[in-house]
Every structure is written in C-alpha cells, then in structure tokens.
Amino acid sequence: MHPLLERQLARARKASADGSLDVNTLIALVDDAYQSADEERRLADRASDLMEAELRSANNEVRAQSAALLKAVLNTAGAAVVIARGDGVIEDVNTAAEHLFGYPTGSLIGKPLGLLMPADEGMGHQRHIERYMAGGPAKVIGRSRETRAVRADGTTFPVEVAIGTHVQSDGRKFIGIIRDVTQDVAEREQLRLLQTVATSVPDPVIISGVPDPVTRERRILWVNNAFTRTYGYSREEALAGHPSMLDHPDADPDAIEELYRASTEQRPTTVQILNRARDGRNVWALVSLTPVFNDDVLTHWVGIERDITREVEANERVHLLQTVAINANDGVLITTPDASSPTILYANAALEQITGYTLEELRGKTPHLFQGPETDRAALARISAALRAGEPIRERLLNYAKDRRPYWIEISITPARSGDRITHFIAIERDITQEIEADARLRAAERRLATAIEAVSEGFVLVDADGRATVVNDRFRRMFPRMAQMLRQGGRFTDALHRLVDQLHPSVPAAEWEEWLARRITEHVEPTGRPILHHLANSRWVQSKEARTPDGGVVSIFADVTDLKRAQMELEEARHRAEAANRAKSDFLANMSHEIRTPMNGIIGMNSLLLDTGLTDEQRHFAEAVQSSADGLLAVINDILDISKLEAGRVELERLDFLLEDTLEDSIELMAARAAGKDLELHCVVAPSLRVPLVGDPNRLRQVVLNLVSNAVKFTAQGSILVKADPISAGPEGVEIAIAVTDTGIGMDEAVQASLFQKFMQADSTITRRYGGTGLGLAICRELVELMGGTITVRSQPGKGSTFTLRLRFPLGRPLDRPLVSVSLAGCQILVVDDNDTNRTVFRGQLTAAGAEVIDTADGASALALLGGMMAKNTLPKAVILDQSMPGLSGTEIARWIKTVPGLNGMKLVLASSLGLPGQANGEAGLFDLVLVKPVRVRQLVESLGRLLSGETIEAAKPEPHHVPPPLPEPGSSGHLLLAEDNAINRQLATTILKRAGYSFDIAEDGFTAVERARQKVYDVILMDIQMPGMDGVEAARLIRDLGAPHGSVPIIALTAHAMAGARETYLAAGMNDYVTKPFDREQLLAVIAQHRQANASAAPDAAAGSTRAAGGATVVPGFDRAHLARLWDAMPPAEARDLVTMTLSEVDRVVTLLGQSDQPSLADVHNLASMAGIVGLMRLSTAARSLEEALRTNHAIDERLGTLRAVGADGRTELARALETLP
Structure with missing residues (x-):
C-alpha cells in the first residue's frame, strides 16, 4: 500500500470511536490524499529549481563551518597537532603546537616540518620527504614513536609523535600528534634508578x-x-x-x-x-x-x-653468657679498663652473696672496697702490674665482706679486648674459704696424726709406691734400730728385709731364708691385711699388719705382743686344764647320774609297786610323800643334766610338724592338778590364725612352756595363769610368734630380773627355802629358746605378777588334710556363767571362733535372771556352761534350780570346773549333760558341745573307785624276756613289774651271761642294763647282734641311769632299738616293751617268708596292731585320734614317695616316721624305720634297710587307711 494511503487509513480508524473503518470517511480521506499529493508534486517541482542554487551556497557554508569546527577542535586538544602537505610543508597547526614549540600564532604555517626537529634528524626527514615526493617508498611513523623536537628557542626536548595520513582532493596530508614526554622520560628514568637501587x-x-x-x-x-x-x-x-x-x-x-x-x-x-x-x-x-x-x-x-x-644468634650468645654470669656459682665482676683504679660496672648474684654488697652498692666503686688489713699487699701489687700490662692473672686473696668478715677467694682476672683496645677487665672470684679452712684443719690433723703416730705403742712405717719410707715413728726405731737406720738413709723396705732376715725371723733356718723372704716380700707388696707373727732374735714376739694405701704405698703396724703371747700360752694351758676339768665334770655327772639314778630307780619303782598294794590311808599318805620327794629329787637331777647337755652343745632340735595349740594345751594340762590344788585358774588362748601346722621341736617348746607355767603355779598364791600365743608377723615362709605366760603371783623387782636367767640364781635364799628349786629352770629355758633362734624376756612388778614372753619363728608345715574341728556351732546360742573375767573371755573367743553366739554373765543370780527373761521371750540358749566355784550360787546349785523350772529342761547343762565333778557320790552327776575339767582344750570343747547339741549322749565323768590292786595275769601270757641287770634292787623292781604285766623272764647279772643266754634262746625282748661288771651292756648288745637271725635280731632295750648328752646315740649305734632312763616309769617301761615285742612278733613271720616273696612275688601284709590303734581311740577324743592317724598317713605317703623317687629321706624324717608309726600300731613299719635310722646314724647297711622300708611302707599305709574306716 502506498504510504500515503496507509496514513489516511490510520487517520480514518483513529477518527472512529470504536476503531472500525468507515468507507465514506475513507473515500473522503483518499480523495484528500490525492489532492494533497498533486499539490506536493507541484511544490516539488518548484523546489527543485530553487534547491540547486541553495545547495551550492549551503555546501560552501558547511565547508566553512566544518573548517572552523575542526580548527576549534584542534585548538582545544591537549596534544600538539601539526598538519603538513605531502611535501613536508606545514599546512596547519593548533594552538597547543604553537605553545609547545614556542612560535607565535600562524608563524609555522608554510614552514617545513624539519624546522621542528634537531638538525641531524631534520636532514634525514627532508630526504625522506624527497623520496616520498619522487614516488619512493613511504614509511609513516604510525601510532607512536618517541623522538626529540626543537623549540623556537633552539632547545630540544623529548616528544612522543603519532603520524597518520589522509588523502584529499588536493593531495595527501600528514597529520602529526605530538606530546611532550619530558616528565614521562624523567619518571621513567627515576623508576629505572629505583629499580637499580632495589635490585642492588x-x-x-x-x-x-x-x-x-x-x-x-x-x-x-x-x-x-x-x-x-x-x-x-x-x-x-x-x-x-x-x-x-x-x-x-x-x-x-x-x-x-x-x-x-x-x-x-x-x-x-x-x-x-x-x-x-x-x-x-x-x-x-x-x-x-x-x-x-x-x-x-x-x-x-x-x-x-x-x-x-x-x-x-649474637644476642642469644650474649643472653646465654648473661645467664651463665648471673647463675654462676663463682662471683663475676666487670670493671672499666683503668688499670690503676678500675671502676666496677657489673657484679653477679654470686659475688653479691660472697661479699654481702648489692650491685647498686658496688657500681661506681673500685675493688679496693674488698681489701682489709690482712690482704696480701704483694698479691695486690702483682695484680696491678698484670692489669697495667694487659695480661691475665690468677691469685689467692684474703678479702673482706660488707660486714668485714674475712673470706678467701681465688681470683682470675682477664682483659676483654675489642681489637687491640682493652674495653673491660673481667674477674672471676671463687670463694675458697672452706677449702683454706679445711686445708688448715688437714694440716692440723696431720700434725696431730704425726704426734699420735709418735705416741702409739706400736711401731709405724709408711712407705710410698717406690718402697721408700716416708714416716717412721719412734717406737719402730726402738723395736728395729738397724732397719730404721737403713730406712732413714733412703733404703727400700724390701732391701731392709733382705739384710735383716736373721734379726726379724731367726727361727727360719738359713737354708729357707730365700723362700721366707719371697713370701714375706709378697705379703708386703700385696698385703692381705691378716696379721703376721714374728719371733725375733731377742726372744720378743712382734705382730705385723699391713695394708695398701690409695696412692700405692703400704702402711705397716708392728705391735710387741710378747706379753699377749705369753698370756695366750698361759690361757691355752688354762684351757687344757679347763677341758680336762670339764671332762672330769662330765665323767662325774655321768657317774653321779648312774649312782643316783640306780638307787632312785629302786626307790621310785618299789614305791610305785607299794602304791599298787592295799594300804591304809596313813600308809598311802607316807608312800605318796616318798613318791613326791623322789620326783622332786629326780627333777633336780634332770635340770643339772639338761644344763650339762646344753653346755656341751649336744642338744639337737628335731624338725617335726606340730600344732602350737596342742603343744601349749599339753603344757598347761600337765600343771592342771597342781593349779587346781591351789585354786588357780589356768587358761590357754591361741590366736585363730596360728591354728596351722608348724615345723619345729614341739617337745623342747613344751619343756620351756611347762617350766614357765610350773614357776607361775609355784609363785602364785591366788588368781590365774594365762598362756597366750599371738602372731607378730607372717609370710609364705613362716610365722613369728609371741608366747606370753602371765601370772598374778609375787612378781619381782628389776634387780632380780637382771640375773633371773643365770644358772643357780633365784631372787634370794628365802625363795629357795620357801618354794624350792635349783635356779636352773629359767637358765635352761633361755638356752633352749636361743637354740631355737628366739628370745625370752620378762616384765614384772613386785606384788603384781610377771609375764614371760617368748619370741620364736617357725616355718609353716604341711597343710592338714581336713579341718582340725569337724563340727560347727553356727547358729547355736550358748550362755557362759563364770565369775572369772579371763575364763569368760577365753570361752567367748573359743566358741565364737566355732560360730556360736555367746552370752556371758559373772554370777548365778544374774544368770537366773537372764534365763528368766529369755524364757519369757522364748529365746533360751541351746546350752549353759557353768563354773562350779562362784560366790553366791555354785554351778551345781544353778543346775539344780534350772532342773526344777519347767520350760528350762530343754537346755544342755555343761559343768566346767578345775576340781572335777563334785558330789558324784551323792547323785550330783545326773545334773549335767557334760562335765569338762579346766583347762579345757579348744577342740575338746567344740567337739563335745557339737556332739551334745546334735543329740548324742556323752557319758559323764565317773568317780574314781577306791584303789584296788589289779589281778595278776598269767605268767608268760604277755611274752618271754631276758633281763640283764647287776643291781639286786633294780632286778627286784623290774621282775615285779614284769610279773604283774604277765611277762616271764630269764635273768643275767652281767654282759657275758646275757650274751650266752641270747645265744641259747630266742627272746621276745631283751632288757639290757648299761653299766655291769665284766662286760657292759653296750658290748653285750654288739655281740648279740653278731649272732645273726633269729637270736641276733631280738629287740634290745637299754636300761640306763646314764642320761648325759650323746648316750642315746651310743646305744643306738651299738645296735639297741630303744632305751629307758632310770628311774623308769612303770607305764613307760611296759609301753616300750610292748611296742618292740609286737614289732618283733610281726617281723618274724616276714623274715621267714622272705624267700617266698622273692620267688613268688606274693605280698605279705606288714605287722599291724589293731588293738593298739583301738586303745589310741580310748586314750583321747576320737577327733584328735583321727587327726593323729591322718597326719601319720600323710607322713607315710611323703616318705614312701621319696623312696619311690630313689631319694634318701633325712634322719629327722625317718625318726619322725618311726615314732608316728609305732603310736598308731604300724609296728613293722616302725621297726623298719628305726632300723633305717640306726643305719643312717652309723652309715652302715643303708641301701638294704632303705629297701626294707620301701617294701613295707606302702602296705602299711593301705592297712592303716582300711582300719581307719572302721573306727568312729
């Protein structure tokens, strides 16, 4: 669509209210548009004519304006701009260029560009232009280049030039932009300088x-x-x-x-x-x-x-040196370098401590401050000279501290240099006051020592390592003048020995001098310190002793021991005389023992037989008095013989396993009757931790304790006696024990205590007259205790009693196979009624250890009240232990009351009395379920109560009937013996005892007859007296043994009044089996006879069957006396009997194990086994053990008897174990 139509269409739509298109309006608008277009065409044609002229005019105007604008722009630019033609002529410049080069406005137009350049560069530029104009190569600087320029005043300066070209209708133009870089060059130069500096x-x-x-x-x-x-x-x-x-x-x-x-x-x-x-x-x-x-x-x-x-690092070294100086033990002093009067600059803490001055007090002072009246002026002069010369020096000076206390120093002064210049003097001072004083003391000691060496009574020589004498005292010079003279003249000690051997040891033959000298010189050069005795030519005796000194010298001491030697010789003679006297004493004691014991045997034995007959009360009283007197005399004799054995060193201690509690209870039990007779309480308390097997000699321990208890009973009129054992220390190797025997007797003062353990000593003569005794008992106790490695002490006060304390150490024995006590009282409540505090304490400890709950009271009234209250609460005890003798109600009266009260009958009543059961003849025995006689053994108490409380009936103690002589057995019913005895009374005594025991016998009055009778007949046992006319018993025993079996194998028992040390060994070595000392106890004699008769009877069939065993391998059961074992059960509580058998079984096991390992048991082991086997009825084993014991003592036939013991040991153990199962 034509743009015009589009505009009209848009207008038509805009005119519509709703934006829709109105056709009429559109047509009108299109019509208007066409009209307008025609008008515009007309106007355009008119304008075309006018515009051509106007455009030419406007173009010229625009050019003029553009040139003016360009000029204005160039003039406002900061950089200089130069426009030149192609031929190098300046066509235009801006104001900045005129100012930069210093030319008036417009004066550069038409000038050549070379005008602005140095001459050398301007000529080159002109040639370049000419080549360019001639059509040669053209090189343009381009964006930037640094070069030099010339101002109107002729000065050159650095510039940065950028040149470009521009082609116009009138030709090529060069446009140059120039900037003054003087400051940039200066800054760049400065930067290069700084960089050089930084790099360098x-x-x-x-x-x-x-x-x-x-x-x-x-x-x-x-x-x-x-x-x-x-x-x-x-x-x-x-x-x-x-x-x-x-x-x-x-x-x-x-x-x-x-x-x-x-x-x-x-x-x-x-x-x-x-x-x-x-x-x-x-x-x-x-x-x-x-x-x-x-x-x-x-x-x-x-x-x-x-x-x-x-x-x-230097600072660290300085700091280190400062630290060393500050903390040094030596004083440090730094001064100025002025040699004549140095000023102190610094002193460390050590110097402050030495002098007492602080650094502030010393700074600025001179060291003259330390000098005093006794300072060595010569030493000060030497120090000044060294300082002036700038040389180091070391001196000792006496200085003075701040408090003017003198002290010695060792000073070392060193000049400090910087190059050749001395900057300071540094002094190191060490306090040597103690060294000086020690040195002075040492010199004084040396002077005193020299004086002492001169004053001693011994000769003194000190030789140096070269063997030359440095000290020889006057005594040596007088003892050996010739030798001293040689030593003073510089001779060596060994040379003097060579030259004076005839004087030093004239007893050495000349032919042996060299050998003696070599030995003597060796002893001198390498002294052993042992004394050497010299017998000099002047008959004097000198003893020398030498020792090496630390510096390799030798010090020799020579003592004149002539008087000592003579005294020793006299002492040796006296010793020989004393030994002879001692032998005479021993012979006397042996003879005395025999001579006294022989009639004593008759007295005691006959009196014992007399007591077995029907006597009136008066006759029995007289006979018992004889018995008591004889026993007292025998005790005195035994004490004397014990002392003799101890003095001779012939008492040997056994090493047996034993229970301390049994040993102590045995000791006090033997004294129970005597204590009860004086109404004394006897107590034994052993700490529970000590109820373990120990290893030692129980017999010797029992002897000591029995002696102490016997003395306590003797010297105590009322009160009690306590034997108490407590551990001191214990360990895996053993236990140290204190055993104290305390009484409430007469006591003693310290003077008596001091001599108490001496032989034949008592407090005073009144003690002996009143109480009797030899004064040997405690001396024997001390000797035995010390032999056991212990000590015995006493603590006592007059009127307050005494305490004897043993301290002994025992190794631990083999552990028991089963507990000592087989019953427990756990949960049982027991009431103890006793007025004695110690009794109650002992009962409480014994019963509590067994698990019982113990209640105690001190009298009957309190006990009855207590029982009444407990009955009301239904908390009655299981048993009541009653003392008999108490103030108020006695034990029987309390028991009688209890029996009458309903509800109390269920309790068990136990009487514990030192006097036994009273009123038995009047029916009092039925009051009590158990009667215990004090002192009560622990195991007996616990076992009896345990059995009683378990329902077992225990037979109460029965009254002893009036003595009726026992009926005599049939003669020969017990065996046939040989009695060898020369003393008629002893023969009568022995035959009477043997007859009453059922033995038949033959009699021999001397050794010859005994040997002959033994050759003719085989006896069950031979009783052999030792001292008989013609042939004694020892020789007779040897001859009988030489007869061989069966005559020579009969057991031989020695009957001897010789109880001295070594007698037993002599008899056993002669082939005897055992011995009984006179005066012998009837029961002891019969027991020994029975033991060996039974052993012999059981051994005889074995001997006959020996070949059968060897051939057929059959085992014959060793001799075992079951009746003997049963009697053991009757003689002691079953628990104790069982313990004894168990210990025997353990001992048999141990020895048999040793034998099975081909080890030889010790003599103590074999002796212990023989005794224990005999006690429990293993007669053949006992005999075999005694036979081996004899072999070990004589070192004869050991292997053969080891084999015998090995053969019977295991079988005996089996038989005993089997029998043990059948006993309670």
Missing part, C-alpha cells in the same frame, strides 16, 4: 600481588638479588611461588598472627620472624611489610626482609 639493596625485597580470594596466597611478582642470595631460591623459583614458602614450623605464632592481621587490615607492619631457606637453614628476618594502593585500591605488597640471623 643488600636486604631481600619481595613484591607480591594481592591475596587470592580462595587460597589467600600472594603470588610473588618480583624479588631482588639479595632475596636469591639469602634464601637460596632462583628468581624463577621465587616468581613461581608465594611468600609462605619461607614459613618455618618454629616461627613465633605471635609474629605470624601480626602478619596475618596486617594483611587483613591492609596496613603496614614490622615483625621479627624466623624463616626457613631453601636448604633448610634458619634465617631470622626483620620483615617490613607495606601495602601499595592505586586510587585507594590495594594492588601490591612490598616486603623488605633484613637478615638479622647473626644479630639474633
């Missing part, structure tokens, strides 16, 4: 960029040569890295933090930091970090790092 500066310089927003690292942009030299990185390595490559792991965190904060805050900072070079070297640097900004925008960081490594 000695400190490392780093220019880095801004931190990376991600890594926070700054890339290094430039480094100088000092950086590469200091850190070892090449320039290329540095420009590829970051400043962090210099980081050191030991750098100061504070310095690192400061650099980080300065970087973050974009501020300059300076820090001292430790860097690390490429090769790992430490580099200390003083880093100055400066930010560079452009229009307030951070663009760079410049870091200058001054290497201060040497300074830091």
